[in-house]
Amino acid sequence: MSRSPISRSPRESQEPTFTRSRSHRRPVPTPPPETPRRSSLSAEMRGMRRLEQRRNMEESHYLNCKARAQNYNPPIDLRLVDYVSPYDSNLMCPICRCPFVDPVVLTECDHCFCRDCIRQCWNTNSTYNPLGPRGNCPTCRTPAKLGSRSATSKILLNIVDDLVVKCPKSDDGCKAEVRRCEVQDHVNIYCGYALVECLGENCELPVRRKDAAQGCLHYGVSCLLCRKELQKWKLEIHWRSECPDRRVHCETCKSTVFARDLDEHSKQTCPAISIPCPGKAFGCTSRSRKGQAEIHAKSCTFAKLAPIFQKQQDRLDEQEVAQREMSRKLQVLESGFGAMRDILNPPKEDTTPDRRSAGSTRPSLSPRDMQANGTTSSFIPNAQSNFDFSDPTAYADLMVSPHQPRPSASTASRQSDPTPDVPGPRLTDLPEPFSFDSDLASPAGFPPPTTDGGPYASPLHHLLSMHESLRDEMSRISTVLSELDGRHSMQSLNENLRTREEISYMGAQVAGLQRQVHWLTSAQLQRQQGRSGTPGASSSSAMADVGAGAGVEAAVSAVSTAATALTGAARVANVGASGSGNGRDGAPMRRRASEEGRTKL
């Protein structure tokens, strides 16, 4: 661009006419600035000329833009290419750590850098300098400026230009390795993977040089593996580096895996990587390859114990959770219990006005008392303040209250004597966890139901908790009752069984006796009949009959008495069984009765 006015100016001078210069505006135009100055053109002509200049400038700008847009291969930054040949560290720019690219030597210190590197370095911390770029040498901090191009040795340039680099399109598949000075030409002219404009009609889209001969490839296709929609010319790139279903080669274990799995493979499943021992959490520090890790796990104590440890840990955690729950329950129960005790020993008087005075009269409240005042609203009367209260009527009230522990004690004696002289009736049963202050404080001597600001902040909650604890007590009593009932019924059942046994035994005895008596009477009757069958013996047989009848009657009466005795014994036994309280007394009584029955028989 900058050269065009100079080269064109002689020709322009030969073509002074305005129309001619307009005709060839296609090649880079810019009419010469000399013409308007030399000729005496009118103002109108000058305006036309300016317009013409303006148009030309716009057109050239458009052409430049288009050329730039169609240049699909931007200039290569030689600092970003991969070098194939090894190079000496002395050929390395200290800023970019690459072999020098367009090396420049500083004037003062002769340190050498890439031109772009030193420009970037100086641009950031110095403003525009009319004397050209200058600054401190990055290596030795000497103030310096860029040396001329001739100062850089041609030998150095040749050495760095001879280094062999990979084509920048090597990621796309180009295998070319060329000298560094030729790499731009390679990309611009030869590289099959560089982009060129599509040869198809009415298509200006880019395509790779090697595919350009296949016609226009700008139509949609979908990948066979991952079903992604894309244009045909991009398919190869997609398969090479983008498709998640492509096969890639694992470098450590020499196997092929899907690209989508490569991340997981290289971290976990690859047999060549080392994995920690399963007992790592419990102290084993060994790491080994996957194959050997299993062998190690068989011999490692930690690995063997790891599941047990894990189970133990789980159980410990469980226990901890359960214990926390239990302790919470315990706290609730304790508070309920405390509330119950408060109810059993109700406060004697409401001391809300007195407590207000207590704050002023008592200089030092123990923290426990502070809590009692704060957390429990009116259940804990503050007797200390009552005593300190000098009102004689209040004192008299205290004197007449039924549970007043120390009606005669004076303030001074109480403060000197920590133990109550006349404790309340229930005070002796208590475990006495109280401090000196709380001993003095509450007449019944009960601590607040909850310590450290428990869940019962209001009297309603208190009542509810009391209700709960009462209900618990009720259920406990009812279980005890039912247990007792069961025991008693078992007892009576046992006794009944024994009695029934004895009764049946006695019945059998009686039946045997009856049989004997029957046999005796029948035998005697037969004898009498045999005697009456002979004449002259009827009177005697009648006499004997009378005697026998008397004997039989005696036997029958004896049996009947035995039966009554038996029934009596049974009744006694029943009484003994039914009387739950004196069951023990009933048993010997019944035994005595049955002995009686037996002896009677």
Added chain:
Amino acid sequence: MAGMSSKRLQKELTKIQGTLPPGITLVSAPDLREWQMDIAILDNPIYPPSDHYRLRFQFSQSYPIEAPEVVFMAIPSNPERKIPLHPHIYSNGIICLDLLDSQGWSPVHNVESICISIQSMLAGNTKAEREFDTWLVWVVMAN
């Protein structure tokens, strides 16, 4: 610029993974944005050689032209890392060193040379104290 930064860091990383001066170890370099190094001071009784100090490097996109952000890290445990006592190291780990400042920085420096500089700064220290006042004053002024 970004390409140059990552290219250079990649080269530095390959070099660091090879050999390093005594007392300097690479802890982690998960990406080219943040690295962690451990340094130990070998010949100063203030800092026992068994104590290692963790340095965190954060690189911007324009790394070799601009200085990286280097601070000491405090790690409570496993492994424990403290912030060394030095008049120019604040309790939050910020290091007052001209090399890390935009004026003193030079693109010729690299991670290894920064580590060596900090190591020598600590090795030459004679006062085991902290001038925390300065940064407290900053904080107070900022608020």
